[in-house]
Amino acid sequence: MKKKTNILLIYTGGTIGMVKDYETGALKVFDFDTLIERIPELNQLECNIDSISFENPIDSSNMNTSYWTAIATSIEENYERYDGFVVLHGSDTMSYTASALSYMLENLGKPVIFTGSQLPIGDLRTDAKENLITSIQIASLKKKGAPIIQEVCLYFEYKLYRANRTTKINAEHFEAFASLNYPSLVESGVHLIVNYENLWHSKRVKKFIVHKKMDDNVAILKLFPGLNKEVLQSILEAPNLKALVLETYGAGNASTDEWLVSKLKKAINNGLHIVNVTQCSGGGVILGQYETSVALQKMQIINGKDITTEAAITKLMYLLGSNVSHNSFKTIFETSLRGEMQ
Ligand code: ASP
Numbered sequence: 001m002k003k004k005t006n007i008l009l010i011y012t013g014g015t016i017g018m019v020k021d022y023e024t025g026a027l028k029v030f031d032f033d034t035l036i037e038r039i040p041e042l043n044q045l046e047c048n049i050d051s052i053s054f055e056n057p058i059d060s061s062n063m064n065t066s067y068w069t070a071i072a073t074s075i076e077e078n079y080e081r082y083d084g085f086v087v088l089h090g091s092d093t094m095s096y097t098a099s100a101l102s103y104m105l106e107n108l109g110k111p112v113i114f115t116g117s118q119l120p121i122g123d124l125r126t127d128a129k130e131n132l133i134t135s136i137q138i139a140s141l142k143k144k145g146a147p148i149i150q151e152v153c154l155y156f157e158y159k160l161y162r163a164n165r166t167t168k169i170n171a172e173h174f175e176a177f178a179s180l181n182y183p184s185l186v187e188s189g190v191h192l193i194v195n196y197e198n199l200w201h202s203k204r205v206k207k208f209i210v211h212k213k214m215d216d217n218v219a220i221l222k223l224f225p226g227l228n229k230e231v232l233q234s235i236l237e238a239p240n241l242k243a244l245v246l247e248t249y250g251a252g253n254a255s256t257d258e259w260l261v262s263k264l265k266k267a268i269n270n271g272l273h274i275v276n277v278t279q280c281s282g283g284g285v286i287l288g289q290y291e292t293s294v295a296l297q298k299m300q301i302i303n304g305k306d307i308t309t310e311a312a313i314t315k316l317m318y319l320l321g322s323n324v325s326h327n328s329f330k331t332i333f334e335t336s337l338r339g340e341m342q
Helices: 032-037 040-044 065-080 094-104 130-142 229-236 258-269 291-298 309-321 325-334
Strands: 003-012 019-020 028-029 045-059 086-087 113-114 151-154 159-162 186-188 190-192 219-222 243-248 271-276
Touching: 003 065, 028 045, 032 130, 032 219, 040 130, 045 065, 045 130, 065 086, 065 094, 065 309, 086 094, 086 130, 086 219, 094 151, 094 309, 094 325, 130 151, 130 186, 130 190, 219 309, 229 258, 229 291, 243 309, 271 309, 271 325, 309 325
Parallel strands: 003 045, 003 086, 086 113, 113 151, 219 243, 243 271
Antiparallel strands: 019 028, 151 159, 159 186, 186 190
């Protein structure tokens, strides 16, 4: 008899498994076994599904680096036993967690698919069932005995994306995520269409390594007209701050005011890593295209190119946690490690 594929579901929390609190009317998490019971359709899938759950499932707004390590450790401990992993996660911070995991899981040779939903699984119009069932089907896809997907992905509303290219763009629509700088990997319609040319594969078969240290001495600053000196100064001088994602305008532009330029330059000279990313949802940084980015280019700001803010902040945490040397930091950041940038 043909051996079935083995999939591990990792439940972290999120709307997908929430119920309404009778007293307050607010959505809160409930236990995972009940969730599985609510989807008898899972029994029809051609795979064995096991599940594990966070002891106390969370709303993903409570996500932090320790939980990322816990997810990475669950995958590491079960890596040999399963053909693929589906992580159920709240949509609010899903792009951050999934981007973080893409760095933490080096030389991944199996699918790790994040999914969740906008409505709880018990809701009549829920999007949870489709998201969960199709994620499991995609995680089970194989060609010549090898998994077709070998990277960390995010599945929502009929599309599978590279996780570290995604952003949550809508708190209302079922189509909650977008990947504006990279095309989808799989589309679900009457058939599952795999866009093979977009998939990530490690060049050579290398040993799977799990990195568990993420350094959280990082910050994000979104530029806006009217940002004042004192506020900028207090962010740049925050105790222990090692790296900053600077969300600039358009193609990586910032005000040419002398005080702004000199404060950023001084911070970089003092050892702070500053990454220039665009605050636009699509497109990226092109240093030197406008006069308003020339000073940033000259001060050796790190070019975030077309990376998302979520992938940039987690990449900083990963590189700092891996003790990358100060001199090679900029070059390594500007290199695509998991397909997160051009
Ligand atoms: N607040 C929820 C969470 O992120 C929203 C969701 O699951 O979609 O956990």
